[in-house]
Amino acid sequence: MDNIIIGTRGSVLAIWQANFIKDKLKTQFNLDSKLEIIKTTGDKFLDAPLSKIGGKGLFTKEIEEKLLNNEITLAVHSLKDVPINIPSSLTLAAITKREDIRDCFLSNKFSSLESLPKGAKVGTTSLRRAMQLKYIRNDLETLNLRGNVQTRLQKLSNNEFDAIILAKAGVNRLGISNKDIKFITPFESYIIIPAMGQGSLGIECREDCEILDTLKKLNDNKSFIECSLEREFIKYLNGGCQVPIGVNAIYQNDNNINMTAIIGLPNGKKIIKDNVSGSLNDNLALKLFNKVNNNGAKQVLKEALEMVESF
Incomplete structure (x- = not known):
């Protein structure tokens, strides 16, 4: 495929991440590509806390619009910035091997x-x-x-x-x-529980992208399992990137997975923390959601969002 364009935010870190994927496309598949820098809502309002800007997809919406309009071929995101629900004609082609999650x-x-x-x-x-x-x-x-x-x-x-x-x-x-x-x-990850998907990159493209099958080869199975469980848990809570939720799945093998989550108020005065362990077939995200929900997680999140204005 000619004219492969990688959409990315313009920060040094975002460009590093996009170049990381660009280099993999070249070295592993001999595909040339170029970067297109796109300014997102989260990049435009640098004085306000993200929690006060509101909405989901603060660092992805404008990039996804370029994907939908076929103006770029793929996008490289920090996975923790990618909303749980993405446009129906787009897909997460790959979740890369996690860096340090802490x-x-x-x-x-x-x-x-x-x-x-x-x-x-x-x-x-x-x-x-x-x-x-x-x-x-x-x-x-x-x-x-x-x-x-x-x-x-x-x-x-x-x-x-x-x-x-x-x-x-x-x-x-x-x-x-x-x-x-x-x-x-x-911080050890059990002391400060990370955000969903922390440490991984998400590669997003159109479902009809010509190089979708190639992009899928950049997927890391262990990281995909962990991050998918974390994203599923957030989906049950109807949470997003800018709410006080931490969740971390650790995959050892198909029969040994541990998930830990924390939900609380921004002032730290009320938290719910729990964990589950089991196998890949145990629907761990739902089990963990049920445990925290039985302890009042949704009410705590409601209170947390009401406190955002004073954060």
């Missing part, structure tokens, strides 16, 4: 969350992260942190924050090290 503490002054002084300012874009941070340390001040990774790191270096929280996958992909930030400390 969230990461970064600071130039303090080595860990525990070492932060009372009332320390911690920057994060995520209600999910804020909820879990406040649950662990309710004295912390969690503040909105928008912008690309470089902007966030600059704000940390300018002492606007005592620490910031980023996805470890992005830190790794951009080669950020202790030469850049003195302390980089990942």
Whole structure:
């Protein structure tokens, strides 16, 4: 196929991700492609918290419109940004092998969350992260942190924050090290439960895409199983990318899968946390949903959304 165009957001990390897929298309299938940078709603409103912008698909809608109009061939997303429900004529052709799934503490002054002084300012874009941070340390001040990774790191270096929280996958992909930030400390995934799909890339295209079968070959089966379970759980909750839900599936084999989830208020004062284990045929996402729902998960989410305006 000629003129393969990869749609992507314009951040350094998004371009790294798109180039990663571009290189795979070339090295594995001898397919040439080029990138098209597309500005999304989430990129246009950098001063407001994502939770206040509203709507789903803040980082995907405009890219999907280009796909639907046949203006691009495929899109590369951070999978955690991809809404559960995508347009009917589009498909997730592949979910790539996960990078590190964990969230990461970064600071130039303090080595860990525990070492932060009372009332320390911690920057994060995520209600999910804020909820879990406040649950662990309710004295912390969690503040909105928008912008690309470089902007966030600059704000940390300018002492606007005592620490910031980023996805470890992005830190790794951009080669950020202790030469850049003195302390980089990942949270274990059972301490801060990640977002659905964290660490994977989602490759989206039209269902009639000429290279759909080729794109499917970029799928990683283990990551696909884990991320699909996480996305299914979120679908049962009718949640999205900007609500305080963490979920993590760990696949060992078809008979050994563990899923953990957390739902709570942004201030960390109320949380529901549970887990299930079983096999691939056990409908674990539904079982986990039933457990948290029986403990009032939907009511907690309703309260959480009402609190967003004050976050």
